[in-house]
Amino acid sequence: MTDADPTMKRNLSAKPPTIHDVARLAEVSIGTASKALNASGRLSDETRERVKRVAAEIGYRANDLAHSLRRANSRTIGIISNDSFGRFTFPIVEALEERLADEGIAVFMCNATDDPERERQHLDQLLGKRIDGLVVTARRADKRPTIGISAAGLPVIYVFSQADDPDALSLLPDDEGGALLAVEHLAALGRKRIAHITGPEHFEAVRLRRRGYEKGLAAAGLAPNPSLYRAGVWSEAWGREAVADLFGNAGEKPDAIFCGNDQIARGASDALRERGVAVPEDVAIVGFDNWDVMALAARPPLTSVDMNLKELGREAGESLLEMIAGKRLSGVRRRPCSLTVRESSVGHKDE
Amino acid sequence: MTDADPTMKRNLSAKPPTIHDVARLAEVSIGTASKALNASGRLSDETRERVKRVAAEIGYRANDLAHSLRRANSRTIGIISNDSFGRFTFPIVEALEERLADEGIAVFMCNATDDPERERQHLDQLLGKRIDGLVVTARRADKRPTIGISAAGLPVIYVFSQADDPDALSLLPDDEGGALLAVEHLAALGRKRIAHITGPEHFEAVRLRRRGYEKGLAAAGLAPNPSLYRAGVWSEAWGREAVADLFGNAGEKPDAIFCGNDQIARGASDALRERGVAVPEDVAIVGFDNWDVMALAARPPLTSVDMNLKELGREAGESLLEMIAGKRLSGVRRRPCSLTVRESSVGHKDE
């Protein structure tokens, strides 16, 4: 695999051309070449064209390192995840990167996977690279310790992750509002006995979604029934189990289920079908996350709350840009969720 | 949200301390300070300690930009995905980042989402940052055009993505070998009529896995039966449909199904259960990808081929480091898959 042919050896000494090379070949001074390439200052068109032509010919690309050294900024930011990048952080990071790329800002990606030592190490490295800003993200939307920034004045944003420092800016989906949307939707369909099967209560998102669920019931004039609320884990198996429990014994059955995520919703949907309960005719289902893999594969496809993560990422980029420009932002901002309606709540659309 | 209190205004002029500051406060020359902090050269312990103490006190962190400008390397690499980062690329990128972080190399993340113009733009930016190496990745393990590198000598690795340039290094999972593992496993369990339900044939992975499937049959002395091979799409619905087709008409039924991915496998598994066919007693199932969300939620959990993507990423990092060190690597390298055995092929483990 290793090529020993010396003529094929990659030319390690082939350094990229510098502005000095351009200036020499175009027979102008370095200062003139710089002016020509940066379209700044007064210069004859002839000279400018000549310099540009030479630059293109030799494939000149300005060295951003040198540029950053002169200016105080690196046009670079860091994004650090204290849990492995996953399903939730990914759309966020992607949209953020896209927004910043528009401004010519590059993104360093660091994964600290809940290892504080590694986080510190990454942070130190990023600081050495003189990043202009930092984004902290996580898998769980719970509070995390404020990042130990030794560089005062570095703009920091927490996305899908909440700092315990009130001076920091945190960007989160509006879990409560999302849940409210779901319940309003079910109530508007005439459902009266709306159950809520959700994840572990140590997640702040679970508590917030529950609050939205209860507000939704109240707004629809429905009395909350504690036996229709079930907290468990984030799995399909739990969704099936909770349905077995809710429908297994005598007593009044729910006519709708709002689930804490799409996996639970899918499990619930499967369990209902297997019991011979029709979805959505007998029981309407709404999930949370709008994760296509789950929502579309379920039978019928799931109506689900969408956290608009891409939008969240784009906005994080926007805010970071503002902070880099000198604006001070802080506090917790929650962005609205939306509802994607499919057959699990409204029946076959074509019928 | 914007804080107008001037005393709270972040100190934009608070530049990070330089080695000059350290030298001044420690009352030594800049050269001495540098030597002390880099643990190089002869120096009195007393001076070295004093410099280090001062550096720690004022929170000095060397400016990597200046450092990189002096040395020819930036200790930075770029990773560019020509499709959005997803389920497959993520573990790869993560492991790669982790491996490189060990060497103090930071990773720029760029997403080009099949937009050649954006890819060019990102590449230009990365070149400006004087990256030491580049990793190209993609969602589909098919051939892609060699990246248009104007910087001769820049080490490039294609991971989970294959360049059409034979001089480039591509790192891929061994799809054929993985399929072989699956079929060997099923044959060893005594299955004789092994079907293969898979994805679209325009994927190279589909063609390779089919070849592995056929080799596996041959190795077990089983005659290939064209009617047991079904190519379709990568969805659960297709898995269900193919099962309905395979089991719907008279004629001999398969006693095992090797599926092209876990979604198909799950669909197949669901369809079999709903037909009253027992898995694995009547029909054993093996999936591909070992995607926990699918494999563990299926009933029973799926035996599946694991592409060892983390390992692939780690190895990509390793190879890139070697290339940066001057080694020339090229060609297509396929890394072995492994088989994760669960109840869909061997029945309840506890019984």
Add this chain to the structure above:
DNA sequence: TTGAAAGCGCTAACAA
């Protein structure tokens, strides 16, 4: 309109 030169922060070669 163009050129010369300082300096961003750092390291390394050389001088003291």
Add this chain to the structure above:
DNA sequence: TTGTTAGCGCTTTCAA
């Protein structure tokens, strides 16, 4: 053992 200085590639003043 410590200090001085050139120079990495760039932009920007100031001078010509």
